[in-house]
Amino acid sequence: MRVTLLLLAAALLLVGTAALTGCRARARDTGQAQAILLRALTDGQKVPYEGVKAARLRAPVGGTERARVLMAGDGRSRIEYLDGATAGVTVWDDGRRVWRAHPHEDLITVAPTARLDPALEQHRRDLVLRNFVPSLNGSERVAHRAAQIINLSPRHGGRPWKRLWVDAETGVVLASTDFNGAGQELRSTRFETFARPPAPPPPGDPRFTPPADLRRRARRQPHAGPLSAERLSRAVGFPVCMPAYLPAGFEPGGGYVASCPFCGKPTARMEFTDGLNTILLLSFAHRCPGEPSQPGDGAGGEDTVQRRVGNVTCVAVGELPRAELERILQSLPGDPSPRPPVAAGRS
Structure with a gap:
């Protein structure tokens, strides 16, 4: 009887040790996933790059749109929509103003750039971590670059959630997929090409403002x-x-x-x-x-x-x-x- 009790105690100890090891491994993975996510939400927003990005809508109706994206890493950007319903539309942001040109409607608008202050950006990051649990889901190459896959699982059941492919070198989100509360895929984005310039775009770079004739015709918003x-x-x-x-x-x-x-x-x-x-x-x-x-x-x-x-x-x-x-x-x-x-x- 004594031998049986000792064997049972040893077995329970092994089970407890394995469970503790599993908990520690999960905590380590969660911590690593959280670090990758925070890098994407901070450093990844400050990287200059250019590339072609495809967005695919799967539910309730399907469709794909592609856009050429240019980011200065300091708030300036230019997005040219290449196909789909928005083909021909171009959006310029010089850091102070945003222009939107709609060639099919012969319309261009301009409005002050909307920027969240640092405190609001931090609060948004806190909300993500408060309402979603990041976890590692492997790795994959996107646009010929190594990316780490992060799942953001909702803490509240039935909520839509997201999967991110985060560039291992820069922290830029190279791809994403949105799921509804039932786990069905709704939409996805993915860079087809991605390149970093040898140097950040200089101040006054004309690529981030429309031509002068368009600026003169812009309707203020x-x-x-x-x-x-x-x-x-x-x-x-x-x-x-x-x-x-x-x-x-x-x-x-x-x-x-x-x-x-x-x-x-x-x-x-x-x-x-x-x-x-x-x-x-x-x-x-x-x-x-x-x-x-x-x-x-x-x-x-x-x-x-x-x-x-x-x-x-x-x-x-x-x-x-x-x-x-x-x-x-x-x-x-x-x-x-x-x-x-x-x-x-x-x-």
């Missing part, structure tokens, strides 16, 4: 934001919709002045984020003939629901369960005047 709900309400001239309920992990991310996609009149767009995913709450103070009478699925797989509050139509858009979007709209006060939302996940 209002400041892009982000704005508080109060400032956004003043900018659009009507009270924007602010919910009393947000799903767990989501926080207000700022507001933006937008144009109605059907008639061009001013609208308000409030964003709420968990670090990776975004819920849009659109506010319209006008009846638009082109506005759809019923909400439905968006082109990117997101759902939409809407509610009329007084004279304001509020539309919630996001890749969350429809019941969550409906709960957000149900929490809107009868008077849509801006007010601080309650703590995320509560009503």
Whole structure:
């Protein structure tokens, strides 16, 4: 009997040691994955490069668009869309202004560059780590470069999540795939070519501004934001919709002045984020003939629901369960005047 007990104790000790070793290995992998992720969110944003990037939409409708991307590593950029619905569109950012040229509409717009201050960028990184668990998922070559694969698994079940391919040398995200809460692939991006210049682009590099004739014709747009709900309400001239309920992990991310996609009149767009995913709450103070009478699925797989509050139509858009979007709209006060939302996940 004594021998049996000793053997049992030894077996339990081995099992416990193996479990402890497994926990330590998982913790080590999580720490390494977190370090790779943080590098992508910081150093990877400051790397000058150029390349061709393909974006593929898989649900609910498929399609692929390619763009030629030039990044200075200091906030300046140029993106030329090569094919798909946006073929011919070019976006220039010289660090102070953003121009968008739409050749098919013979239209070019210019607006101040929207930049998050360092504190907000840090908060966004904190949100990612608070709501998602990074883990290693192997390695692969993308655009002839070694990349480490990171899964960002949601801490809250049923949430969309992301897989990243992070360049081992620079920290730039070379590819990404978005999944819905059921694990179905929604969209992906991937560099087909990627190259680093021998030296960063110099100040005043003309590649980051449109030609002079286009600049002269540019139609000025209002400041892009982000704005508080109060400032956004003043900018659009009507009270924007602010919910009393947000799903767990989501926080207000700022507001933006937008144009109605059907008639061009001013609208308000409030964003709420968990670090990776975004819920849009659109506010319209006008009846638009082109506005759809019923909400439905968006082109990117997101759902939409809407509610009329007084004279304001509020539309919630996001890749969350429809019941969550409906709960957000149900929490809107009868008077849509801006007010601080309650703590995320509560009503």
